[in-house]
Amino acid sequence: MVKFEESGTVAFFNRAKQFETQGKPLIHLEVGELDFPPPSFVIRDAQEILTQRSPKYTPSWGLPELREEIGIYLEKRYRIPRPDSRSEIMVTPGAKFALFLAFSVLLDPGDECILFSPYFPTFKAIVEGIGGKVIEQSFLGLSDAEITTELQKKITNKTRVIVINSPNNPSGIIISKDLLGKIAGIISSQKNIHVISDDIYERFTYEGQVFSSITQFPEIRARTIVINGFSKSFAMTGFRIGYAIGPSQVISEVDKIQQNTVTCVNETVQLTGAKALERTNHNDADYYHYSQDMLAELARRRQFLLEQLDQIPDISIVRPYGAFYVFPKFGRIESSYEFALKLLDKGAVVTPGIVFGQFGESHLRLCYTQPIKILEQFIQILKTIYKK
Numbered sequence: 001m002v003k004f005e006e007s008g009t010v011a012f013f014n015r016a017k018q019f020e021t022q023g024k025p026l027i028h029l030e031v032g033e034l035d036f037p038p039p040s041f042v043i044r045d046a047q048e049i050l051t052q053r054s055p056k057y058t059p060s061w062g063l064p065e066l067r068e069e070i071g072i073y074l075e076k077r078y079r080i081p082r083p084d085s086r087s088e089i090m091v092t093p094g095a096k097f098a099l100f101l102a103f104s105v106l107l108d109p110g111d112e113c114i115l116f117s118p119y120f121p122t123f124k125a126i127v128e129g130i131g132g133k134v135i136e137q138s139f140l141g142l143s144d145a146e147i148t149t150e151l152q153k154k155i156t157n158k159t160r161v162i163v164i165n166s167p168n169n170p171s172g173i174i175i176s177k178d179l180l181g182k183i184a185g186i187i188s189s190q191k192n193i194h195v196i197s198d199d200i201y202e203r204f205t206y207e208g209q210v211f212s213s214i215t216q217f218p219e220i221r222a223r224t225i226v227i228n229g230f231s232k233s234f235a236m237t238g239f240r241i242g243y244a245i246g247p248s249q250v251i252s253e254v255d256k257i258q259q260n261t262v263t264c265v266n267e268t269v270q271l272t273g274a275k276a277l278e279r280t281n282h283n284d285a286d287y288y289h290y291s292q293d294m295l296a297e298l299a300r301r302r303q304f305l306l307e308q309l310d311q312i313p314d315i316s317i318v319r320p321y322g323a324f325y326v327f328p329k330f331g332r333i334e335s336s337y338e339f340a341l342k343l344l345d346k347g348a349v350v351t352p353g354i355v356f357g358q359f360g361e362s363h364l365r366l367c368y369t370q371p372i373k374i375l376e377q378f379i380q381i382l383k384t385i386y387k388k
């Protein structure tokens with residue numbers, strides 16, 4: 001039986017909701033959902049498509065015009081040969097489901113999956129849900145040499161999957177192209193290992209940092225499944241659309257699960273997604289301005305939060321250059337869960353670091369998906385609790 005744990009982040013969110021129903025106003029820094037609406041052209045396109053045709057079933061892999069745009073996107077953005085839109089691209093209801101499909105195809109019960117910890121909790125929930133075993137590997141604050149040495153030690157003859165998520169949720173860390181190359185080198189000699197590269201935050205980088213993907217390394221491209229989607233780059237969380245790109249043998253297996261579960265992604269959503277990516281692929285001014293404005297605002301918030309946290313003693317931060325999270329370490333706390341509960345009592349909801357794996361303990365994940373005035377209120381609350 002597939003057996004899932006409750007999502008750690010959602011459990012905390014539900015608890016916070018209980019407080020709100022009791023009439024307590026709360027500051028929410030726990031949910032990784034942008035407070036920006038999707039671009040106005042997305043809403044316009046969706047409305048127009050819906051007035052023209054009511055949605056029908058589509059091929060389970062996704063509409064050809066959308067898969068074509070995804071292929072072009074990968075070619076342009078990642079600077080890799082264009083994936084074959086008929087056999088190597090699968091459209092899914094959100095990136096999370098793409099993850100579920102990929103893990104389900106790649107892992108048998110008892111197989112091991114290496115996760116760089118702290119990690120997005122869904123990775124662990126899915127791996128364990130389908131009977132796999134999670135092996136945590138630390139990376140926060142380690143040198144490249146320490147990371148690669150540890151990775152080599154963690155690989156066993158049961159390792160089947162290594163997950164890369166850069167920019168990373170929850171730490172905001174970007175893995176450099178150089179380090180990705182070294183990791184690719186280690187994996188290339190291990191023929192039974194696949195890589196799942198969750199690139200969902202690839203458009204969110206700051207201070208001139210650039211995104212790189214492990215799929216840019218040809219030696220392991222044939223064993224890499226890229227996961228991406230529309231929830232972050234187009235703030236389209238509620239549309240539920242994502243995609244997986246990988247070798248045809250994996251994608252055809254993934255398709256069998258999709259066919260027999262969700263069938264396909266909603267047709268209107270797929271057509272809207274195709275138009276949105278078409279704009280991105282053609283450097284459309286509307287998308288350019290939308291994404292520039294969003295990134296500029298996020299950069300301001302990130303800067304504010306980092307400056308404020310830097311002023312509080314006994315807090316250390318590995319500088320986050322991507323995504324929209326800060327993951328400070330609190331030198332004076334015993335348990336991140338207890339500390340998050342204390343903050344909740346004072347009206348601020350955050351996610352305790354332990355939810356993101358053993359190397360997340362003593363941290364909190366703070367999402368700067370809220371305006372600066374909310375971040376200011378949070379800092380005030382934090383200062384009242386985190387005293388000597």
Ligand SMILES: Cc1ncc(COP(=O)(O)O)c(C=O)c1O
Pocket residue numbers: 032093094095096097120165169198200229230231237241242
């Ligand atoms: C690393 C990572 N992957 C996937 C997702 C889920 O994306 P989607 O909304 O497309 O399912 C998230 C959402 O927070 C995420 O942080």
